[in-house]
Amino acid sequence: MALDPLTGITGVLPAATSGAQAAAGSRFTQALQRLLEATEQSSAEANGRVSAMLDGRGDVHDAMIALQRAEMTLQLTVQVRNKLLQAYQEVMRMPV
Amino acid sequence: MASPLRSAVDAAASALAAERARIEVAVSNLANIESTRSAEGGPYRRRDVVLQTAPVDSFDHALGRASAIGVRVAAIVEDTTAPRRRYEPSHPDADADGYVALPNVDPAEEMVDMLSAARAYQANLTAINLIRDMVQRALDLGRA
Numbered sequence: 001m002a003l004d005p006l007t008g009i010t011g012v013l014p015a016a017t018s019g020a021q022a023a024a025g026s027r028f029t030q031a032l033q034r035l036l037e038a039t040e041q042s043s044a045e046a047n048g049r050v051s052a053m054l055d056g057r058g059d060v061h062d063a064m065i066a067l068q069r070a071e072m073t074l075q076l077t078v079q080v081r082n083k084l085l086q087a088y089q090e091v092m093r094m095p096v
Numbered sequence: 097m098a099s100p101l102r103s104a105v106d107a108a109a110s111a112l113a114a115e116r117a118r119i120e121v122a123v124s125n126l127a128n129i130e131s132t133r134s135a136e137g138g139p140y141r142r143r144d145v146v147l148q149t150a151p152v153d154s155f156d157h158a159l160g161r162a163s164a165i166g167v168r169v170a171a172i173v174e175d176t177t178a179p180r181r182r183y184e185p186s187h188p189d190a191d192a193d194g195y196v197a198l199p200n201v202d203p204a205e206e207m208v209d210m211l212s213a214a215r216a217y218q219a220n221l222t223a224i225n226l227i228r229d230m231v232q233r234a235l236d237l238g239r240a
Contacts, residue, residue, distance in 0.1 A: 061112045065105060065224065072231050079238035 032080070039070075039077045046070040101227050103164040106152040108227075110166030111220040117169045118145045118213035122206045129201045132189040139189075140199040142175035175200055 049066035052058035121143050128140040148170035177200045185194030 059113060059116065061109060061221075065109055068228055069102075069105075072228070072235070075232075075235050079235055083238060 032084075035077050035080060039073045042066070042070040042073040101231055103152045105224055105227055107164040107166040108220045108223045110150060110152070110168060112217060112224075114145075114147055114167045114169055115213045115217040115220065117172075118147075119210055119217070121145050121172060122210040122213065125199075125201045126203065126206045126210075128199055129203060131199055132187070132196060139179045139197045140201075141179075142177075142199060142201045144173050144175055146170045146173055 046063070046066040046069065049058055049063040053060055053063040125142050128134075131140040134140045146169070147167050150166045150168035152164050152166045179197040179200050181195045182198055183194055184190055184196045187196045190196045
């Protein structure tokens with residue numbers, strides 16, 4: 001007996017969901033990308049403020065606040081990454 | 097850092113800069129307490145900082161409902177009260193009557209200014225620390 005008729009089903013699901021999935025995936029990737037960019041940007045700003053302070057152009061408190069901001073942004077990024085990993089592991093442990 | 101807290105920190109940071117300017121001016125007043133010559137001629141004149149509100153650049157401010165308002169140094173003005181006069185005929189800057197015009201600086205007043213500026217600086221640092229702790233606690237939510 002031939003099993004051919006089942007192959008016809010496979011074409012239906014990806015066609016219906018791939019668009020939405022790709023959009024959701026890219027949105028999340030974009031959010032993660034923006035978070036990473038924010039981290040990068042705040043650390044660059046902290047760097048600039050600290051070197052400005054060392055050159056005598058900036059205030060100590062400005063440098064410290066920029067450093068603190070960079071740390072907070074990094075912590076936020078790490079938290080999001082932790083949550084993401086946690087969710088992934090949760091899914092991976094799920095018995096099918 | 098979240099945007100509302102960011103503008104609060106910006107406001108506190110502007111206050112730190114303003115208080116630093118106040119301390120700088122008080123220190124220069126104290127340093128020049130005996131300066132009988134200045135670039136403008138005559139004795140040094142006591143200077144004062146004029147502070148002014150300065151909106152912190154934020155989205156809320158653009159919408160006209162900013163909750164955090166910073167401060168900035170509007171001007172550093174000279175105190176126009178008359179200089180102190182001391183009888184000292186041997187001084188090179190003494191006038192015909194033997195009196196020397198000295199800066200109109202009162203050390204006690206400068207000390208009080210400096211203390212109040214230092215206290216205000218500390219208060220704003222405390223505010224920044226408080227905001228930092230708040231953000232830290234919020235991030236701890238994700239650690240559960």
